[in-house]
Amino acid sequence: MAEAAAKILEESVGKTVLIRLKGGRSLRGKLxxxxxxxxxxxxxxxxxxxxxxxxxxxxxxxxxxxVIIISPPPR
Amino acid sequence: MAEAAAKILEESVGKTVLIRLKGGRSLRGKLxxxxxxxxxxxxxxxxxxxxxxxxxxxxxxxxxxxVIIISPPPR
Amino acid sequence: MAEAAAKILEESVGKTVLIRLKGGRSLRGKLxxxxxxxxxxxxxxxxxxxxxxxxxxxxxxxxxxxVIIISPPPR
Amino acid sequence: MAEAAAKILEESVGKTVLIRLKGGRSLRGKLxxxxxxxxxxxxxxxxxxxxxxxxxxxxxxxxxxxVIIISPPPR
Amino acid sequence: MAEAAAKILEESVGKTVLIRLKGGRSLRGKLxxxxxxxxxxxxxxxxxxxxxxxxxxxxxxxxxxxVIIISPPPR
Amino acid sequence: MAEAAAKILEESVGKTVLIRLKGGRSLRGKLxxxxxxxxxxxxxxxxxxxxxxxxxxxxxxxxxxxVIIISPPPR
Amino acid sequence: MAEAAAKILEESVGKTVLIRLKGGRSLRGKLxxxxxxxxxxxxxxxxxxxxxxxxxxxxxxxxxxxVIIISPPPR
Structure with a gap:
């Protein structure tokens, strides 16, 4: 995973993210x-x-x- | 990813792109x-x-x- | 598999985990x-x-x- | 991608190709x-x-x- | 395949295992x-x-x- | 691709082959x-x-x- | 492909095998x-x-x- 996505994910550790999974499930939790x-x-x-x-x-x-989409918390 | 696609993506950073995903979802956002x-x-x-x-x-x-298709902004 | 997931899995060895599989099956067992x-x-x-x-x-x-999701035991 | 397909694609750059995608979509554009x-x-x-x-x-x-099929332009 | 699964499989050689396949088929045979x-x-x-x-x-x-699941023989 | 399939394909270059694709399409053409x-x-x-x-x-x-199946020409 | 399957396949060359494919097709032919x-x-x-x-x-x-399953000839 190159820098763009990894940077967002690193900034999101300890914060609440929204995950959309294949098959339609959506999860929300602290990364x-x-x-x-x-x-x-x-x-x-x-x-x-x-x-x-x-x-x-x-x-x-x-x-x-x-995983389809990861939404980091608003900044 | 070879040069052709990467070059278009690099030129599109900071600009609005349209993304078509498997499963039928379409997203528009700033790359x-x-x-x-x-x-x-x-x-x-x-x-x-x-x-x-x-x-x-x-x-x-x-x-x-x-991802199926990425549409960069018109030039 | 990088450290985050592997660390949780290592801590879960010998304990009961819940596994959700593609296709809808759910399993519970000692890892x-x-x-x-x-x-x-x-x-x-x-x-x-x-x-x-x-x-x-x-x-x-x-x-x-x-595997879709692995739930380790509550800590 | 070995030489056979790459050679056809190289010859097709700048020309109109037809693309058939998984899911039934067909696209035509200049490669x-x-x-x-x-x-x-x-x-x-x-x-x-x-x-x-x-x-x-x-x-x-x-x-x-x-991609399923790429049709290069007739020669 | 790392040690955990391989160890179980090695111990199961010559013994009867149960295999569940994608698509719903189940097979039983001597590994x-x-x-x-x-x-x-x-x-x-x-x-x-x-x-x-x-x-x-x-x-x-x-x-x-x-393969989805392999059940080794009871020990 | 190891020798068995590649050898058949090499012998088939310039000859008519039948291709069966995932999704049900069948194509016939000169390889x-x-x-x-x-x-x-x-x-x-x-x-x-x-x-x-x-x-x-x-x-x-x-x-x-x-590709599912490639039928080379009869010899 | 490790030794177990390759050994069976090597022994089956020149003999009739049964192949079950994804999608339900079954083929029988000389390997x-x-x-x-x-x-x-x-x-x-x-x-x-x-x-x-x-x-x-x-x-x-x-x-x-x-391929799902390959049945070698009975020995």
Missing amino acids: QGFDQHMNLVLEDTEDISDTNSIQQLGTLIIRGDN | QGFDQHMNLVLEDTEDISDTNSIQQLGTLIIRGDN | QGFDQHMNLVLEDTEDISDTNSIQQLGTLIIRGDN | QGFDQHMNLVLEDTEDISDTNSIQQLGTLIIRGDN | QGFDQHMNLVLEDTEDISDTNSIQQLGTLIIRGDN | QGFDQHMNLVLEDTEDISDTNSIQQLGTLIIRGDN | QGFDQHMNLVLEDTEDISDTNSIQQLGTLIIRGDN
């Missing part, structure tokens, strides 16, 4: 770490796919090949 | 950065998939394997 | 080992996809490309 | 560049998927993994 | 060999996808990218 | 070249998917990951 | 060659997907990523 495959570690994760029924998922590892 | 996998960083991104309901998405990282 | 492709070895695994009918699967090797 | 992944840069691109409603798309980068 | 892609060689294989109609398949090579 | 990814260059190509309506496609580059 | 991607060359191939209508396909190259 704890990431790697060059966009494997992600989130803390205090919520599954917000269904906004009427948000699920608490705690700490998660997401395999990077499932 | 902040990219890498050899076509991972992209966009600012001031809008989801324009449904032109009747454009969503503001702010800054985004797009994992490159989801 | 015995893992590798850089997220190939996983689980012991005392249960298929909890249908919570009305939990299946005992014993020891399993999961090929990493099927 | 500006390409690389070993078959990432393509097209100018003056038209989406000709629906021949009753051709869309002007201008300059495009196509990520190579979406 | 004769494997490699780092999880390509597998099974002997005396049975297709147990439909438990009302078990098919004898003899010796098989399974291409690893089709 | 002009190929590479180790099974990217193919065909001349005088016909789309014979619908035998009631054969389409002339001329020279084509086929990206190898779309 | 002429193979490589480390499981690209296969078959002679005197028959499409036996529909056992009521077996089709003669002659010599074929199968791109390895389409």
